[in-house]
Amino acid sequence: MADRKHIIAGNWKMHKTQAETRSFVQGLIAGLQVTEAGCEVIIAPPFTSVPAAVQEARGTSIQVSGQDLHWEDNGAFTGEVSGPMLAEAGCSHVIVGHSERRQYFGESDETVNLKLKAAMRAGLVPIFCLGETLDERQQGRTFSVVKHQLRDGMKDVGIPDAARFVIAYEPVWAIGTGQTATPEQAQEIHEFLRNELAALCGTKIGDDVRILYGGSVKPENARSLMSRKDIDGGLVGGASLKLDDFIGIIRQDM
Ligand code: PGA
Numbered sequence: 001m002a003d004r005k006h007i008i009a010g011n012w013k014m015h016k017t018q019a020e021t022r023s024f025v026q027g028l029i030a031g032l033q034v035t036e037a038g039c040e041v042i043i044a045p046p047f048t049s050v051p052a053a054v055q056e057a058r059g060t061s062i063q064v065s066g067q068d069l070h071w072e073d074n075g076a077f078t079g080e081v082s083g084p085m086l087a088e089a090g091c092s093h094v095i096v097g098h099s100e101r102r103q104y105f106g107e108s109d110e111t112v113n114l115k116l117k118a119a120m121r122a123g124l125v126p127i128f129c130l131g132e133t134l135d136e137r138q139q140g141r142t143f144s145v146v147k148h149q150l151r152d153g154m155k156d157v158g159i160p161d162a163a164r165f166v167i168a169y170e171p172v173w174a175i176g177t178g179q180t181a182t183p184e185q186a187q188e189i190h191e192f193l194r195n196e197l198a199a200l201c202g203t204k205i206g207d208d209v210r211i212l213y214g215g216s217v218k219p220e221n222a223r224s225l226m227s228r229k230d231i232d233g234g235l236v237g238g239a240s241l242k243l244d245d246f247i248g249i250i251r252q253d254m
Contacts, residue, residue: 002207002208004208004210004232005038005039005040005210005232006038006039006040006210006226006232006233006253007039007040007041007042007166007210007212007232007233007234008039008040008041008042008233008234008236008246008249008250008253009041009042009043009044009065009093009127009168009212009233009234009235009236009240010042010043010044010236010237010240010241010246011044011067011095011098011214011235011236011237011240012043012044012045012046012049012067012240012241013046013067013100013237014046015046015241016045016046016049016241017048017049018048018049018051018052019052020049021045021049021052021053021056022052022055022056024043024243025043025052025053025056025057025062026056027243028041028043028062028243028246028247029056029057029060029062031243031244031247032247032250032251038253039233039250039253040061040063040233041061041062041063041250042062042063042064042065042092042093042127043057043062043063043064043065043240044064044065044066044067044093044095044127045064045067046067047066047067047081050064050066050086050089050090050091051089051090054089054090054091063092063093064090064091064092064093065091065092065093065094065095065127066081066086066091066093066094066095066124067094067095067098068081068094068095068096068098068101068115069081069082069083069086069094069096069115069118069119069122069124070082070083070115070118071111071114071115071117071118072118073118073121073122082118082122083118083119083121083122083124084122086122086124087122087123087124091124092124092125093124093125093126093127093166094119094124094125094126094127095126095127095129095168095235096112096115096116096119096126096127096128096129096153097112097115097116097128097129097130097149097153098129098170099129099131099170099172099175100175103172109148109149109152109153110152112128112149112152112153113152113153113154113155113156113157116128116153116154116157116165117156117157120157120161120164125164125165125166126164126165126166127166127167127168127212127235128153128165128166128167128168129167129168129170129214129235130146130149130150130153130167130168130169130170131146131149131169131170131171131172131174131175131214131215132145132146132171132172132173133172133173134172134173137171137173142171142189143189143192146169146189146192146193147192147196150167150193150196150197150200151196151200154200154201159201159202159205162197162200162201162205162209163201163204163205163208163209165209166209166210166211166212167193167197167209167210167211167212168211168212168213168214168235169186169189169190169193169211169212169213169214170213170214170215170235171185171189171215172215173215174214174215174216175214175215175216175237176216176237176238177215177216178216179215179216180215180216180217180218180221180225181213181215183224183225183227183228183231186213186225186228186231187228187229187230187231190211190213190228190230190231191229191230193211193230194206194207194209194211194230197209210232210233211230211231211232212231212232212233212234212235213225213226213231213233213234213235214234214235214236214237216238217234217235217236217239217249218239218245218248218249219239219245219248219249219251219252222234222248222249222252222253223252223253226252226253233253234249234253236249
């Protein structure tokens with residue numbers, strides 16, 4: 001089995017000013033010997049707080065991610081931010097296709113595909129989110145939904161690029177609801193996604209790509225989820241806003 005280094009990523013969504021970001025990152029550095037962390041630690045602040053996060057995290061192993069990007073590198077797209085802009089600001093990663101983007105901002109598998117390719121062009125590691133809604137799960141469509149999201153998102157992505165992807169399986173019904181997928185439910189989908197990835201890009205990429213779980217991850221459930229064979233860490237929303245909870249989750253994954 002491949003030795004995949006785990007990732008704990010905090011998706012702050014539309015939370016935390018620059019001042020709040022600075023004090024959080026200082027607290028994270030003080031509270032956790034990040035060098036001691038066995039996993040990669042990533043935070044994804046809102047765009048305006050990215051420079052503050054990058055500055056505070058300098059010299060540590062904490063990495064900073066954008067929460068979204070436009071598929072063009074520049075142009076007349078009011079309100080948007082591009083991959084090269086995030087990279088210049090110091091981001092190493094960018095979240096693509098989060099269910100809130102899909103639900104509220106018209107993100108489709110096609111725009112997700114364009115954004116994944118834009119992230120690769122900019123040298124960013126995409127954290128590619130996918131997952132089924134409650135309706136889709138109840139209709140027994142989970143496997144076909146995530147398979148199509150994966151295939152459509154990865155369309156025309158070359159093999160060397162695919163090796164750099166991080167995938168986040170986030171069942172929509174578990175996001176912000178307090179209702180976590182059981183470790184068994186999550187492992188089943190992660191294994192399925194890994195097999196699909198292997199079918200698309202070869203077994204080496206299938207083995208190496210990290211697949212994170214997201215949806216109501218907290219310190220209490222982190223260990224049971226992340227000890228599963230194909231669960232390589234977590235994309236954490238609500239609990240990543242509270243320093244103690246975020247550190248607690250990182251510790252559980254050590
Ligand atoms: P949650 O969010 O941890 O608050 O459920 C996860 C996410 O949206 O990435």
